Amino acid sequence: MKWFDRLEEWVIGVLLAAMTALTFVQVVLRYVFNTGLTWAQELTSVFFAFMIFAGLGYGVRVGAHIGVDAVVRLLGRGPRRAVSIVAVLLCLGYCALVLVGSSEYVLKMRDIGVELEDLPIERWQVLIVLPLGFAWLAWRFVQVLWGLWSGRLDSLHLADESAEALKLRAQEENRA
Template sequence: MVKRILNDLEEGIISFLLASMTLLVFVEVILRFVFNTGLMWAQEMTLLLSAWMVLFGVSYGVKVGSHIGVDAIVRLLPRNAKRVVSAIACLLAMVYCVLIIKGSYVYLMKMRMIGLEMEDLPVQRWIAQSILVIGMLLLGFRLVQLFIRILRDKADGFSLHDESKDARGMYEAIKAEEEENKAAGGAK
């Protein structure tokens, strides 16, 4: 139940960020090109919403397997070797997350100490950019989950999006449609 609530919350936040960003850009375009005015803070807010969406989306992409990857060599390995390589990749990615979290934390604390605000928004810079730490914590959490699944033999490695499979499926669908059109045209 808690897992489902967290998943729904994560998807809801990403959806909210995307919808907010889209609506803000739409309003800004209408204001600029129809009314010859605009919102001074819209560009900065759009960039901020985009950054938050991307950094939330990175961990979500690991969870649902929507990232692409170069795994041609890994696919050739036997299952156990694939698991070892994937576990090492998880560990290296977790080290990367720790380094980014540490650097981001230092940066955010300096911004907090200095007291800088965003250029066009009355928001402290460290608060607006806190997604640097939050996003990497979420990514690290997903990597730990995957690492545990690999150790428990419930996963071979990263679930990667297979673009070539998608392309083959689209090609086959187009060919099938062409054949149907030929058959329908020949029946007349």
């Protein structure tokens, strides 16, 4: 799955670069040439939506999501692992709910056949990012659950903002 991890990172990077380039072109066209692309903002929003949903799974993989886990960190390895398993199961339940609901929504939008406002693309073709993104997020949670179940992980790794803030402060003090 390493190749898929790299593909995930590559997709996020390409979408960010495309958004930046498109926005730059739009600004230049508008303020230098007094014109613009009528569809640029909508396409940028589409890129942003796809980047967000690609980033959800990426955040789980690298432990970038924040959480309230101060009490959990005080627990021993066994209880911390058990609490993490319950948390991951709850996250999987949430993913399942959103996956089912968004799939139904996308199918209804496909039946209606409404297009985007500025692009000749049917809305469902963009909204498909909802079930795909949550399916990918669920897959990442299944990977975490397997790591917890097999003992490779002892907790659901979340971003530790307080540790990062203390580290940044120490770096600033060392520079002073």
